[in-house]
Each structure stands twice: as C-alpha cells, then as structure tokens.
Amino acid sequence: MSSTAQTPTRRLVFPFTAIVGQEEMKLALLLNVIDPKIGGVMIMGDRGTGKSTTIRALADLLPEIDVVADDPFNSDPHDPDWIDNDGSAQAVRLTVKKKVPMVDLPLGATEDRVCGTIDIEKALSEGVKAFEPGLLAKANRGILYVDEVNLLDDHLVDVLLDSAASGWNTVEREGISIRHPARFVLVGSGNPEEGELRPQLLDRFGMHAEIRTVKEPALRVEIVEQRAAFDQNPQEFLENHQTAQEAMQKQLVMAREKLPSVEMDYEQRVKISQVCSELDVDGLRGDIVTNRAAKALAAFEGRNEVTVDDIRRVITLCLRHRLRKDPLESIDSGYKVEKTFSRIFGLEPSSEESTVAASNGIR
Structure with a gap:
C-alpha cells in the first residue's frame, strides 16, 4: 500500500x-x-x-525516497532485510515519500x-x-x-x-x-x-x-548578488533555477543506476596502488576510495569506463589527508599527490599543478 x-x-x-x-x-x-x-x-x-x-x-x-510510514529509522519498504519490530513483513506497512x-x-x-x-x-x-x-x-x-x-x-x-x-x-x-x-x-x-x-x-x-575564500573580485560580486537575490525573493530565485535543479537531480539518479556497470582497467588500478605505495599511505583505504570515486565520477558523466582524467580529478581528494603522520604536521595541499600521479601515469604536470608548486615555493 x-x-x-x-x-x-x-x-x-x-x-x-x-x-x-x-x-x-x-x-x-x-x-x-x-x-x-x-x-x-x-x-x-x-x-x-x-x-x-x-x-x-x-x-x-x-530526489524524495520511499520510507515506511511512522518508522523512526526511515526504513526502505523495498529492502528485503527490513522486518518490523513485531516480526511482520514490511508489505503490510504504509509507504510514504519523504x-x-x-x-x-x-x-x-x-x-x-x-x-x-x-x-x-x-x-x-x-x-x-x-x-x-x-x-x-x-x-x-x-x-x-x-x-x-x-x-x-x-x-x-x-x-x-x-x-x-x-x-x-x-x-x-x-x-x-x-x-x-x-x-x-x-x-x-x-x-x-x-x-x-x-x-x-x-x-x-x-x-x-x-x-578557500574566493579572491577574484568579479566572482565575489557574483556570489554576493546571488545571495541578495535569494534573500529578497526566494521563491522567484528557486523558480529561475528549477530547470537546472531538475537536470542535476536526473543526472544523479542516472549515475546511481549506471555505477554498478562502470569498469576500470586493471593497469589503472595497479597504478593507483603504486601512487599510494610511493606516497607511503597507511592501509588500503586510499586505494579503495580512489577506485570508488573514479567510478562514481565516470557514472556521473554518463560513461561506462574510467579514464585517466577521472582518476586525476579525484585522487588528490582521496589521498591528501592520508599523508600526514605527525598530528602537528599540516595537511598537504595536494602537490605531492599530483606530482606522484603525473609521474606514475606518464603525464606532464598541468598548469594548475605548476601554480600550486610555485605558491609552495617548489621548483
């Protein structure tokens, strides 16, 4: 029901x-x-x-999810593992959108x-x-x-x-x-x-x-104006972005459906683990998360196979916080990860990497 x-x-x-x-x-x-x-x-x-x-x-x-009515755990009525407190099956329970x-x-x-x-x-x-x-x-x-x-x-x-x-x-x-x-x-x-x-x-x-705080004046002005427009008339502002919101929501739903079918080349997986090994990342969480994130990005962009660019875009997010051994040491901005990735995957450092390196005083 x-x-x-x-x-x-x-x-x-x-x-x-x-x-x-x-x-x-x-x-x-x-x-x-x-x-x-x-x-x-x-x-x-x-x-x-x-x-x-x-x-x-x-x-x-x-998007809204189906939940069992009056259930404190937002239980999924379609989950075969879900059983009510009295042992009854979930089929007899009311389902609502939330x-x-x-x-x-x-x-x-x-x-x-x-x-x-x-x-x-x-x-x-x-x-x-x-x-x-x-x-x-x-x-x-x-x-x-x-x-x-x-x-x-x-x-x-x-x-x-x-x-x-x-x-x-x-x-x-x-x-x-x-x-x-x-x-x-x-x-x-x-x-x-x-x-x-x-x-x-x-x-x-x-x-x-x-x-980091946006430094570019034009972008700062755009952010301020966006916020002012929302505060002045939230309903109108939301209506103006309704189409983009619905498109993004649809993209997320399709990405979730596509995710199980996304594949990653064996050589790419070996190179990810090589990056983790050379950066002395403890444990295997870094390898696992980088693999998952790269596949999720490929699914989000509607592809069935992970590319090297997918890995490049997520690997810093997945590894930079795993390099710190000393609690007093600050987290690396990502330059070490980018440099090691570029070398192992045979890529030239990007202009963005060069900028990060320059800002850190590294040549």
Missing part, C-alpha cells in the same frame, strides 16, 4: 546549482551521494565560504543523544525493548553533518565513523542490545585554524576537500 505524504511548509533552501565556485567541495559531495560507500567527506576551509549552505543545498536537491533527511549534529551532543537510549525500567517492567532513537537513526538513508567536527570529542567521532563504515548502530545497556540501520553520508567541516583531527580519525573520512 502506498500513499503520498503531505508536504509541510518548509524552509526554502538556496539551490545547489546556483552555488558559485568551490568546485572541489561540490564534486566530493556529489560523488559521496552517488556512492555512499566512499566514506564521507571532510571539508576544511576558511569561515564564511558556504560550507553549510552547500551541504543543505545538496540534501534539498536529492525528503532525504539532513541531520545537524551539535557540538554539545552526548553519546545518548547521538546513538539513542534504552529505557531499562520499562524494559524490565513491561518486557519490551523501549528504545528512544538518536540522531544516527534520524540520519539513516540521509546526510549527517557535523560542523566544527575537529572540535568534537574523539570518542564521538569514532562512534560516527564506525556507524558510517558499517551501516549499523548498536546500543547496549545493562545486557539489553538494540541494533538498527545507520546508513548515511557523513560530512564533517571545520576551520584548520582551530585544529585538525588526529591522523587516525582523518584517515577514515573517504575524501578531504580544501576550500
């Missing part, structure tokens, strides 16, 4: 396709939406560069607020598993956004990364255990001036995007 949920009055969100600049951040977010197994994205950059605006815009852009959930995790959140709690007294007196879902349940099949993640308690960051990697959240209290799906795209952001995450935690984010 299915039904269409009434659309409540909701806050209008700045459209994703109207965001100017910050291409690195937008690409990383889109690829994680196409393949959530990439493992989320860490966005580090200056204050006031549109991090939160972009993430909310992405969540608003995504926007992809976008959950903000506040810095002061406790573990109980994040993971959920079990009412022990009710469980013992009534013999039922009285579970109060937390933010991880609310974020299932959506986006979990942690602003200033570098200021969050390391233990909580561990919990988030474990859930994001496994797709499940387990809560145990006094011998009672509850387990529920927690499949979400984890997005963290922060300002490097306030400190970095420990390398062990940073490594578990699939991608790392660096954003």
Whole structure:
C-alpha cells in the first residue's frame, strides 16, 4: 500500500546549482551521494565560504525516497532485510515519500543523544525493548553533518565513523542490545585554524576537500548578488533555477543506476596502488576510495569506463589527508599527490599543478 505524504511548509533552501565556485567541495559531495560507500567527506576551509549552505543545498536537491510510514529509522519498504519490530513483513506497512533527511549534529551532543537510549525500567517492567532513537537513526538513508567536527570529542567521532563504515548502530545497556540501520553520508567541516583531527580519525573520512575564500573580485560580486537575490525573493530565485535543479537531480539518479556497470582497467588500478605505495599511505583505504570515486565520477558523466582524467580529478581528494603522520604536521595541499600521479601515469604536470608548486615555493 502506498500513499503520498503531505508536504509541510518548509524552509526554502538556496539551490545547489546556483552555488558559485568551490568546485572541489561540490564534486566530493556529489560523488559521496552517488556512492555512499566512499566514506564521507571532510571539508576544511576558511569561515564564511558556504560550507553549510552547500551541504543543505545538496540534501534539498536529492530526489524524495520511499520510507515506511511512522518508522523512526526511515526504513526502505523495498529492502528485503527490513522486518518490523513485531516480526511482520514490511508489505503490510504504509509507504510514504519523504525528503532525504539532513541531520545537524551539535557540538554539545552526548553519546545518548547521538546513538539513542534504552529505557531499562520499562524494559524490565513491561518486557519490551523501549528504545528512544538518536540522531544516527534520524540520519539513516540521509546526510549527517557535523560542523566544527575537529572540535568534537574523539570518542564521538569514532562512534560516527564506525556507524558510517558499517551501516549499523548498536546500543547496549545493562545486557539489553538494540541494533538498527545507520546508513548515511557523513560530512564533517571545520576551520584548520582551530585544529585538525588526529591522523587516525582523518584517515577514515573517504575524501578531504580544501576550500578557500574566493579572491577574484568579479566572482565575489557574483556570489554576493546571488545571495541578495535569494534573500529578497526566494521563491522567484528557486523558480529561475528549477530547470537546472531538475537536470542535476536526473543526472544523479542516472549515475546511481549506471555505477554498478562502470569498469576500470586493471593497469589503472595497479597504478593507483603504486601512487599510494610511493606516497607511503597507511592501509588500503586510499586505494579503495580512489577506485570508488573514479567510478562514481565516470557514472556521473554518463560513461561506462574510467579514464585517466577521472582518476586525476579525484585522487588528490582521496589521498591528501592520508599523508600526514605527525598530528602537528599540516595537511598537504595536494602537490605531492599530483606530482606522484603525473609521474606514475606518464603525464606532464598541468598548469594548475605548476601554480600550486610555485605558491609552495617548489621548483
């Protein structure tokens, strides 16, 4: 049985396709939406560069999903693994359409607020598993956004990364255990001036995007004017970008469908691993994520085979944060990754690489 949920009055969100600049951040977010197994994205950059605006815009852009009505976990009614609490099949439950959930995790959140709690007294007196879902349940099949993640308690960051990697959240209290799906795209952001995450935690984010304040005056003016136009008449601004939004949404849906059929040449996979090896990247996460991201990019652009250019565009995002061994060391801007990639893949350094090298004083 299915039904269409009434659309409540909701806050209008700045459209994703109207965001100017910050291409690195937008690409990383889109690829994680196409393949959530990439493992989320860490966005580090200056204050006031549109991090939160972009993430909310992405969540608003995504197509509505089918969920089981009145289910606290946004369960997929078409998932054969889903069984109701009383053991009944999902076929008898009402299905509704819902926007992809976008959950903000506040810095002061406790573990109980994040993971959920079990009412022990009710469980013992009534013999039922009285579970109060937390933010991880609310974020299932959506986006979990942690602003200033570098200021969050390391233990909580561990919990988030474990859930994001496994797709499940387990809560145990006094011998009672509850387990529920927690499949979400984890997005963290922060300002490097306030400190970095420990390398062990940073490594578990699939991608790392660096954003900087736009320097070009013409672009700054365009951004200011776009924002002013949206604030003055949000409805009209959204209508003007409706066609572009729908086209982008359709492109994302097609990319998800195409992703399983995208192939990567064996030699390309060997060279990716060679880059990771020469850069002394610990573990195999770098290899795995680069492979996934390159395939997601090919799917996004409607191709069935990964090209060297696909790998070039994602490899810095996937590896730059995995080079840091010392917690006091700053994250490489990407020059080392680009240089090693160009050499192993037999490419001449691009003009962009040369500019980065020059800015770092490297010849």
